[in-house]
Every structure is written in C-alpha cells, then in structure tokens.
Amino acid sequence: MYAQAFFVAAFGLAAIGFGVAVFRTSSMVRSALALLFSQTAVGCMFLAMQTEFLGVLQIMMMATEMSIMTIFMVMFMMDPGGLGGMDMSHQKRFSIGAGLSAAGAAIAVALLADWGPITAEAPDAAMQTRELGIEMLGRSMLIFETAAVTILTAMIAATAVAIPAHTLADNGNKEVSE
Amino acid sequence: MTVAVVLLTLLGSAWLLAVIEDWSATGRLRPAAPMLSGLAHLGRESLVPRKPDRLFFETAPVLLLVVTILGAGVLPLAPDLVIADLATGALFINAALAYVLVALIMAGWGPNGAYAMIGGWRFLGQLIAYAMLIVMPITAVAMRAESLVTTAIVGSQESLWNIVYQPLGFVLFIIAAMALAFRAPFDLPTAEGELAGGVDAEYTGMRLGVLRLARLLLVITLASATTVFYLGGWHGPLLPPWVWSLIKTLAVAALILLAGRHLPRIREADLMGWCWKLGIPLALLNIFVVGLQILVVP
Numbered sequence: 001m002y003a004q005a006f007f008v009a010a011f012g013l014a015a016i017g018f019g020v021a022v023f024r025t026s027s028m029v030r031s032a033l034a035l036l037f038s039q040t041a042v043g044c045m046f047l048a049m050q051t052e053f054l055g056v057l058q059i060m061m062m063a064t065e066m067s068i069m070t071i072f073m074v075m076f077m078m079d080p081g082g083l084g085g086m087d088m089s090h091q092k093r094f095s096i097g098a099g100l101s102a103a104g105a106a107i108a109v110a111l112l113a114d115w116g117p118i119t120a121e122a123p124d125a126a127m128q129t130r131e132l133g134i135e136m137l138g139r140s141m142l143i144f145e146t147a148a149v150t151i152l153t154a155m156i157a158a159t160a161v162a163i164p165a166h167t168l169a170d171n172g173n174k175e176v177s178e
Numbered sequence: 179m180t181v182a183v184v185l186l187t188l189l190g191s192a193w194l195l196a197v198i199e200d201w202s203a204t205g206r207l208r209p210a211a212p213m214l215s216g217l218a219h220l221g222r223e224s225l226v227p228r229k230p231d232r233l234f235f236e237t238a239p240v241l242l243l244v245v246t247i248l249g250a251g252v253l254p255l256a257p258d259l260v261i262a263d264l265a266t267g268a269l270f271i272n273a274a275l276a277y278v279l280v281a282l283i284m285a286g287w288g289p290n291g292a293y294a295m296i297g298g299w300r301f302l303g304q305l306i307a308y309a310m311l312i313v314m315p316i317t318a319v320a321m322r323a324e325s326l327v328t329t330a331i332v333g334s335q336e337s338l339w340n341i342v343y344q345p346l347g348f349v350l351f352i353i354a355a356m357a358l359a360f361r362a363p364f365d366l367p368t369a370e371g372e373l374a375g376g377v378d379a380e381y382t383g384m385r386l387g388v389l390r391l392a393r394l395l396l397v398i399t400l401a402s403a404t405t406v407f408y409l410g411g412w413h414g415p416l417l418p419p420w421v422w423s424l425i426k427t428l429a430v431a432a433l434i435l436l437a438g439r440h441l442p443r444i445r446e447a448d449l450m451g452w453c454w455k456l457g458i459p460l461a462l463l464n465i466f467v468v469g470l471q472i473l474v475v476p
Binding site: 071083 | 233266
C-alpha cells in the first residue's frame with residue numbers, strides 16, 4: 001500500500017517536473033519530448049495504480065502522438081532550435097492567474113467530489129482488459145464511435161486542405177483550380 | 179534468474195547473428211570478431227559534434243538499447259522462460275518499441291547535423307506508417323488467441339501456426355518489422371549512399387558501439403516477436419522448447435538480414451505510398467478474414 005502510494009506520488013512529481021520543463025526550454029524538440037515524458041509518467045502512474053491496460057496504452061499512444069507534435073512544432077515555429085533567444089511567453093500575469101485558479105479548481109474537485117466507495121481489491125489485469133472491452137463495445141460504444149468518426153473527418157479534411165489546390169486541377173492549371 | 183537467462187540468450191543471439199553477418203560479408207568465420215569490434219569501439223575517441231543538444235545526443239543510444247530489451251522482456255522463450263508474462267504483453271511490446279521512434283528523433287536532432295536530422299525526421303514518417311502494420315496484424319493474432327498474454331498467444335498455435343492460419347498478417351508483420359528495425363531495404367534513416375549514415379553519421383566510439391548493439395538487439399527482438407506471434411513460439415518436436423524458440427528466432431533474423439542484402443533501398447515516397455494505400459487496407463482485410471475464420475471454423 002505504502003509502496004504503491006510512493007510510486008504514484010513519484011511518477012506524479014515526474015509528470016509535473018517534465019510539464020514544467022515544457023515551458024522552461026526554448027527548443028521546440030526538447031519542449032515536445034518533455035511533454036511526451038510527462039505523459040509517459042502519467043502512464044506509469046496508471047501502472048502504479050494497477051490499471052495495466054490503461055497504463056500501457058497511454059505509454060504507447062503518447063510516444064507516437066508527441067513525436068508527430070515535435071515535427072509540427074519544428075515546422076511552424078520561427079526558431080525551432082531555440083538558439084535565437086526567442087521568448088514565447090506573453091500575458092504572464094493573466095496566465096499565472098489562470099493556471100493557479102485551474103489548479104485550485106482541479107484540487108477542489110478531487111477533494112470535494114463524492115468518489116463512491118473505494119474498491120477493496122482491483123480485479124486482475126486480464127479481467128480489467130476484458131471488462132474494458134465489454135464496456136467499450138457496449139454502453140460506451142456510441143460515444144467512442146462518435147469521437148472516432150469526428151477525428152477521422154478532421155483528419156481527412158486536414159489532408160484535403162493541405163494538398164495544394166493546383167495539384168488537384170488538370171495539368172496544374174491554376175485558373176481552373178481557383 | 180529468468181532475467182539473467184533471457185538477457186544472456188539475447189546477447190548470445192546478437193553475437194551469433196553478428197558472426198553470421200560477418201561471415202556472409204567477408205567469407206571468413208571469425209567468432210571473436212564482434213567482441214573485437216566492440217572493444218575497438220571502446221578504444222576509439224568518441225567525438226561530440228559542435229553545438230549539440232547534448233541531452234538528446236547522450237540519451238538516444240541508451241534509450242534505444244533500453245526499449246529494445248524492455249520489448250524482449252514480454253516475449254517467452256519457453257512456457258516458464260519469460261521475464262514478465264504481462265496480461266497486456268502483445269500491447270506492451272508495441273508500447274516499448276514505439277520509443278524506438280523517440281530515440282531516433284533524439285539521435286537525429288541531438289548532434290546538430292543536417293544528415294542526421296533528415297534521417298531522424300524520415301524515420302518519423304516511416305514508423306508512423308509502419309507502426310499501423312505492426313499493431314493491426316497483432317490485433318488479428320490476439321483475436322485468435324482471445325488474449326493479449328504472449329504465452330497464451332503461443333498456446334493458441336499448438337495445433338496450427340499463425341503463419342498458416344493468417345499468412346497475410348505474417349507477410350505484413352514481417353515487412354513492418356523490417357521497417358521498424360530500419361534494416362535495408364527500409365534503412366532510410368541511415369541510408370549509407372545518400373545520407374552518409376544519417377542518424378549514425380555523427381556517432382563515434384563507445385556511443386556508436388551502443389547504437390550498433392541496440393540495432394542488432396532490435397532485429398533479435400522483432401524476430402522473436404515474429405516467432406511468438408506467427409511461428410508457434412516454442413512448439414516443435416524432439417528438441418526442448420527454448421531451443422525451438424532460439425532456432426526460429428535466429429532463422430527469422432537471418433531472413434531479415436538476407437532480404438536486406440539482396441533488395442535495393444526503396445524510395446521514401448514509394449515506401450509511404452505502399453503502406454498507406456496498400457498495406458493498411460490489406461491489414462484491415464486480414465482482421466476481417468481472421469474474424470470470419472474464427473466465427474465459421476471454430
């Protein structure tokens with residue numbers, strides 16, 4: 001029990017530490033990978049809380065997702081290496097205020113919400129995977145399918161927008177495409 | 179004890195593979211060559227390029243080595259010879275090997291070199307495409323076993339190996355495994371001829387030694403995964419189970435290296451196009467067909 005609490009706290013602190021590192025560096029790649037390791041630490045918290053499937057899934061998904069974010073951050077920022085002394089921060093007082101009140105709200109919800117009775121013993125990992133699967137293909141199916149189709153639509157739309165218009169037109173004739 | 183046995187087997191396989199590779203390249207059988215080459219790496223100067231991202235430069239080879247060994251940790255050599263028989267084993271190996279991508283982005287960005295950086299970003303595109311071809315065939319394998327536990331997956335192939343039950347999945351998986359191991363013909367991130375070594379280019383001495391060892395172990399881990407998911411794992415007549423696992427793993431690894439020796443490097447746009455337009459529809463078809471097989475032929 002104490003060991004579990006220790007590891008949850010340790011990974012939690014690591015997640016916060018990497019989260020802070022995201023904003024403490026000027027290098028876009030360092031920033032994105034710090035966010036990746038922050039999310040990996042959250043995945044390790046899931047593992048420490050005996051939710052194996054969710055933990056492994058979080059660790060797997062974030063590696064690819066944050067890697068994709070790395071290249072987008074490098075592509076769109078004017079100083080991706082951070083060697084030019086670029087300052088990305090602005091509206092400091094407002095953001096500090098917003099950050100503190102959001103953290104306060106999250107802590108208040110965690111402390112004040114009625115979380116129901118604590119499970120005496122977590123079901124074993126294989127059983128959790130099975131129950132999660134049945135949940136996702138039953139009661140929660142509509143929610144996940146809606147989200148999935150929305151994401152797919154967004155991906156197709158983004159790809160369509162990203163293709164230059166003249167490549168779609170015959171012989172690259174710009175007048176036709178416009 | 180199990181940990182030590184599995185790690186030693188992994189190292190031993192890497193040594194054997196290196197000897198065989200050296201033999202096929204030079205025509206001479208030199209069992210000590212990999213060790214001597216490793217020692218030579220230790221003795222050489224390990225240069226650090228100008229203005230590197232030192233953190234990434236140092237972390238990348240170690241991260242690659244660690245995630246490869248973690249991936250091997252869930253693959254059984256015999257019914258009781260597995261480091262961690264996780265309930266999510268088939269998912270865990272994907273999670274571990276997803277960090278190969280992170281390691282290569284670090285190795286590409288870290289040294290502050292153009293060739294290395296192009297190599298790193300190339301691998302990003304390559305792995306995002308081919309990671310799907312790893313995960314989707316494994317989905318079909320897990321469907322048949324009705325479990326994500328790797329030992330249960332081997333158990334499900336006792337009567338019929340998955341290479342026969344779902345041959346399409348096997349072909350897709352082994353191609354994707356070669357792309358993940360970035361061996362020729364998928365060695366776009368290192369591409370000797372055009373990128374002068376790519377992500378390897380700026381590494382020398384001990385750091386290069388770690389990187390090379392990690393790449394060799396990555397091939398072994400993926401060959402072992404192929405054995406577990408498609409070739410019936412430890413099943414086989416007469417010989418003890420772990421010997422069968424080892425023989426199959428080394429045979430798959432040799433196949434991967436052999437393919438690299440005889441196939442030309444593929445152009446990047448073709449590699450991506452084939453995966454997204456052909457590979458993924460085929461992987462979906464594979465899931466559908468296996469689903470039908472499970473329903474129709476119990």
